[in-house]
Amino acid sequence: MNNLLVTALPAFLASLVEAVEALTIVLAVGVTRQWRSAIYGVIAGLAVLAVIVAVFGTAIVLFVPIGALRLLIGGLLLIYGLQWTTKAILRAAGAKAKHDEERIYAEEVGRLREEPPVPETGLDGVAFLVAFKGVLLEGLEVAFIVITFGSNSGQLMPAALGAALAVVLVVAVGIVVHRPLSRVPENGLKYAVGIMLITFGTFWAGEGVGIEWPTGDLTLILLLIGYASAGLAAIWAARTALIARRGPQVPAQAG
Amino acid sequence: MSWLRRFGRFLYDFLVGDAWELFVGPLVVLAVAWLLLQMGMAAVFVGLLLFVGVLVVAGVNVVLSLRSSA
Numbered sequence: 001m002n003n004l005l006v007t008a009l010p011a012f013l014a015s016l017v018e019a020v021e022a023l024t025i026v027l028a029v030g031v032t033r034q035w036r037s038a039i040y041g042v043i044a045g046l047a048v049l050a051v052i053v054a055v056f057g058t059a060i061v062l063f064v065p066i067g068a069l070r071l072l073i074g075g076l077l078l079i080y081g082l083q084w085t086t087k088a089i090l091r092a093a094g095a096k097a098k099h100d101e102e103r104i105y106a107e108e109v110g111r112l113r114e115e116p117p118v119p120e121t122g123l124d125g126v127a128f129l130v131a132f133k134g135v136l137l138e139g140l141e142v143a144f145i146v147i148t149f150g151s152n153s154g155q156l157m158p159a160a161l162g163a164a165l166a167v168v169l170v171v172a173v174g175i176v177v178h179r180p181l182s183r184v185p186e187n188g189l190k191y192a193v194g195i196m197l198i199t200f201g202t203f204w205a206g207e208g209v210g211i212e213w214p215t216g217d218l219t220l221i222l223l224l225i226g227y228a229s230a231g232l233a234a235i236w237a238a239r240t241a242l243i244a245r246r247g248p249q250v251p252a253q254a255g
Numbered sequence: 256m257s258w259l260r261r262f263g264r265f266l267y268d269f270l271v272g273d274a275w276e277l278f279v280g281p282l283v284v285l286a287v288a289w290l291l292l293q294m295g296m297a298a299v300f301v302g303l304l305l306f307v308g309v310l311v312v313a314g315v316n317v318v319l320s321l322r323s324s325a
Contacts, residue, residue, distance in 0.1 A: 071285070076270075078281040078309065083272060086316045095324045140269070198309060201281075206305050209289040211298045223306065230310050234317055241321060 006220075007155045008162030010196045014145045015166035017189045018138040023170055024101045024180045025134030028108035033127035034118050041131025046167070049139040053146050053160055060151040067208060073148045074205025080144065081197025088191035089231055093238035098187055101180035145197070152204055195231060199223045276319065280312030 022042075030038040060069065090096040118124045142163050150156030173181060202223055206213065213219040271278045288305045292298065 075281060075285060078285075079270060079278055082277045082281065082309070082313055082316070083274065086274070086277065086313055086320070089313075089317055090320050090324075095321055144269075198313075202305060202309055205281075205285055206288070206302055209285055210292045211288065211302050211305070213302055214299050219302070226306060227310075230313075234314065238317055238321055 004155065004158045007149050008158045008165075010149055010162075010193055010200075011142065011146045011159040012162035012166045013189055013196075014193045015142045015163035016170060016184070017186050017193065018142050019167045019170035020101065020181045020184050020186060021099070021104075022135050022138040023174045024105050025108055025138075026131050027174065027178070027180060028105050028112060029127045029131045029134075032109050032112040033115075033130075034124040037124040037127035038131040040123065041128040041133075042135050044128075045132045045135025045139060048136055049143050050160075052140075052143050053150075053156070056143075057147045057151050057156045057160075060147065061154065061156070069152060069208075070204040071208025073152045074201045074203070074208050076144075077148055077197045077201030078205055079201075080141075081194050081199075081201050083194075084190050085194030085198060085227075085231060088187050088194055089234050089238060091187045092191065092235045094242055095238060101184075101186075105180040145193075149200070152200075191231065195224065195227050198227050202227075274316050274320075276312065276316050280315065281309065284308035284312060 026038055026042055029041070064072065087096065091098050112126070112130065115126045118127070146156070146159040146163050150159035170181065199220060203213065203220055215222065284305060287308065288301050291301050291304065
C-alpha cells in the first residue's frame with residue numbers, strides 16, 4: 001500500500017500542475033475557435049501520451065537490468081528534480097516570474113484570434129493542432145515521471161492511474177468553473193514534486209552506483225526532510241539577497 | 256534529417272534546458288560517488304557526500320540565476 005502511494009503521489013501531483021497548464025491552452029482554443037476540434041485534439045494528445053508511457057515503460061522494465069535501471073532513472077530524476085526545485089525556489093524568492101494562468105490565457109486568446117477564421121463546416125485544424133500540441137507538450141513531463149517512477153518500482157499502472165486521476169480532477173474543475181485555474185498553488189506543487197524527484201533520484205542513483213543505504217527505506221524520509229529544509233533555507237537566503245540588492249519591494253510570494 | 260535535428264534540440268531542451276550545470280552536476284556527483292566506493296570508502300559517508308553534492312549543485316544554480324537576474 002505504501003509503495004502504491006509512493007509511486008502514485010508524485011505522478012498525481014506533477015500531473016495536477018501540468019494539467020492546469022494544458023487546461024489553460026485548451027480553454028483558450030475552445031472559447032476562441034471550436035470546442036469539438038479542441039476536444040478531439042485533447043483526446044489525440046492523451047492517446048499519444050498513453051502509448052508513450054506503455055511502450056517506453058514496458059520496454060525499460062523488460063530490457064534494462066535493475067542495477068543500470070536504478071542508476072539511469074535515479075540520475076534522470078535528479079536532473080529533472082533539480083530543474084523543478086531550483087525554478088520553484090527562484091519563483092518563491094521573487095527572482096523569477098510565476099506562472100500566471102490568466103495572463104497566459106489572455107495571450108493565447110489574442111494569438112488565436114489572429115489565425116484564419118474557423119471553417120463553417122467540419123473540423124478546425126488550428127483548434128485541433130493547438131490543443132493536441134498543448135496536451136502533448138505539457139503531458140510529456142508527466143509521462144517521463146510516470147515512466148521513471150513506475151518502471152523502477154515495477155508499478156507502472158499505479159503511477160499512470162495517479163496521473164490520470166489528476167487529469168480527470170482538473171478537467172472536472174475546469175468544466176465547472178469554465179476559466180483558467182489561477183488559484184492552484186502551482187509553484188508550491190512544483191516545489192513539492194521537485195523535492196520528491198530529488199529524494200528518489202538520490203536514493204535510486206545511490207543504489208545504482210553501489211551504495212547500500214544503512215538506514216534502508218527510512219533513508220527516503222531522511223533525504224526528503226533534508227532536501228525540503230535546505231530548499232526552504234535557500235528560498236529565505238535568495239529572498240534576503242534580493243531584498244538587499246533591490247530594496248524591500250520584492251513581492252510576497254505565496255504558493 | 257531536419258526532424259532528427261528537431262528531436263535532438265527538443266531532447267536537449269528537455270534534459271539540459273537553460274541550466275547546463277543541473278545536467279552536468281548530478282552526473283559528476285554520481286561519478287565521484289562511484290569512484291569513492293571503488294576506493295573503499297564506507298557507503299554511509301559516500302551517501303552523505305552524495306546528498307551534499309546534490310545540494311551544492313542546486314546552490315550553484317540558484318546563485319548563478321540570482322546573479323544573472325541582477
